[in-house]
Amino acid sequence: MNRIHELLPPYPGERPVPTRDFVQLYRELGLLQAPSAQAWVSLPEIAPASGIEGTGSNNWVLSGTKTITGKPLLANDPHLGLSAPALWYFARLKAPGLDVGGVTLPGLPAVVLGQNAQVAWGFTNTGPDVQDLYIEQVDPNNAQQYRTPSGMAAFETHEEIIKVKGQADVKFIARTTRHGPVISDAGTMSDVTQARHVLALRWTALDADIDVMAVSLGMGRAQSVQEFVEAAQDWVAPMQNMVVADRQGRVAMVSAGRLPLRSPDHDLRGVAPALGWDPRYDWVGWVPKTETPREIDPARGWIATANQRIHGPEYKHFVTADWTLPYRQQRIEQVLQSREKHSMDDLAQLQSDVKSLAALKLLPWLLKAQSSHPQAAAAMKELSGFDGTMDAQRAAPLIFWAWQRSLARTLVNDKIGQELFEKSFSGRTFQDALEGILERNDAWWCHDTATPKAQTCSQRVDQALTAALEELSQRFGSDVSRWKWGQAHALWAEHRPFSKVAALSPLFSLTTAVSGDTHTVNAQRVGLSGPSETRYRSSHGPSLRGLYDVEDRTKSRVMHSSGQSGLPWMSSYREFVQPWAQGAYIALWPSAEDAGKGGTLMLK
DSSP states (O other): OHHHHHHSOOSTTOOOOOOOOHHHHHHHTTTTSOGGGSTTTTHHHHSOOOSOTTOEEEEEEEOGGGBTTSSOEEEEEEEEEOBSSOSOEEEEEEETTEEEEEEEOTTOOSOSEEEESSEEEEEEEOOOOOEEEEEEEBOTTOTTEEEETTEEEEOEEEEEEEOOTTSOOEEEEEEEOSSSBBGGGTTTOSOOTTOSEEEEEEEGGGOTTOOHHHHHHHHHHOOSHHHHHHHHTTOOSSOEEEEEEETTSOEEEEEESOOEEEOTTOOSTTSSOEETTOGGGSEEEEOOGGGSOEEESOTTSEEEESSSOOSOTTOOSOOOSOOOOTHHHHHHHHHHTSSSOBOHHHHHHHHTOOBOHHHHHHHHHHHTOOOOSTTHHHHHHHHTTOOSBOOTTOSHHHHHHHHHHHHHHHHHHHHHOHHHIIIIITTOOOHHHHHHHHHHTOHHHHSOTTSSSOOOHHHHHHHHHHHHHHHHHHHHOSOGGGOOHHHHOEEEEBOTTGGGSTTTHHHHOEEEEOOOOTTSSSOOOOOOSSOGGGTTOBSEEESEEEEEESSOGGGOEEEESSOSOSOTTSGGGTTTHHHHHTTOOEESSOOTTTTTOOOOOOOO
16 A cells, blocks of 8 residues: 555645555455456456546636736636647627626537626636445346345446447447446446446436536626625536636635535545445535635635645545645746736736746756766756756757656556556656655665666666657657757647548647646646657647636637637638647737627528
8 A cells, every 4th residue: 555655645745545455355355356257357448548647727816906907817727638629619698698708618508718797717627536436246146236235226227329330230238326327337338247246436427417507607697706606506517616706806716516425434535446335435415515615805815726735734524635736836826926916918928837846856866867878968968957947949848758757667667567557657747756756765666676686766767867868869869959849749639530530630630839748837738658759749738728807808818729610621720729839819808999890600
């Protein structure tokens, strides 16, 4: 267990969530025997990538005491998978009782993020623990039933049919328990009656009473911070840190969403799959809507969230143990505290900030590294004076990331096995784990299991630099002065399905060099797995940037990562790509001179 916590450390300053020894529990139940007989053995192969580092968002709101206008300003940039066309569509909706502008989602006739005449708002994901896996025991005498605290119960079932062009329909039976759908049936599409145990998922987002439309419209109609917070109380999932400001000068943050309560004797705490037949592991209710984390009109004059821990130690409810590393939040706070008052341009500059405080934690080790590689001297010259600014035009960020990737792989791979590493961990930076290993000078992690002779952490750091330089020289040539971060770190906005078609991909896919990295405020996630020619590119980042002036909304600005059209032969399919990469914006609301201008788009 200790090694697991070293590999996946708790949030800085916290201790691991105390749980029973679940490995011993599963061993006693026979769940670790003959894995091929378990229903969930194929899940790692078919499940999409999860636990992606760098996921999340930024938002902050400043009261009038902290702005040069004397009125609140609000910023928001949700970080999501970058696609072509982008997830968002800019729109202004006007109807009786509704006058709102911002971004919509396809098929949803409401503005999700934006402002009306009185209020502006923005979201980041809270990242709460609102999913539990349950091991359900199948009746050995009747595969149509499973064990519950009160005896055997029948699975709920329904038939699913998948139409396949040119082939026969694929039919399968989907099963549900009292906790939720049986996810271990996924991928089998065949007889699943032989499994002694199956996995079911309990998740607040699957609750039947979710009404996103009603809540979204209620928030869009709010005329004050108080009305917005009240409307947000009925938000269920996903739980969001919602910052909001109004023209009266009030600012607030409320973490809105349904948060489960677990009983005091729940000794797995959602960290590992629980026993579905043991009532101690059932949810016992919800955190009251008025008791989710929140902050209103703080004396410091601003509120910011970046998926970090959003409550203090005095908070009485359990939200999660899996907060995002706080480097983006720390950088936002640095900048907000750097001057007494801020302008809209200051907030725009912060949204484009590419200084990585995370890099500064590991950089001293890299600067001390020794290598006999022919490019080592030139590489160290490029690193001289590097302050963690992930500039697309510099070589230093490229060298740093290649070294960090190599170090993480060499230290972790041989401890957990290459197969598990590639399936589950090849996309991780292991930033926090590496910090701990190097600070402790941890001989166990730094030892190479392939060699009998003990190795030090300094030696492994040196080896990682040599491996990184070999990788980069093979890909970018021997002239280190010509290496640039943007050569490898480029936006990759995939079109589905045509990015998969070689002849069509250049027309449909979107790409351009970008600065930043996984831990910068301008969070352009660094891809670490896959073939070398696509390594380090960014397919996850600021899907939207919004800056909102509640006093004069004609000064509000927005930008997303593609364009307003879904037709690749039109210029509006990709017209935002370069402005987005350069940190530029367009106006959300027309000025007095522009009012009434424009054309008509007819949808048939």
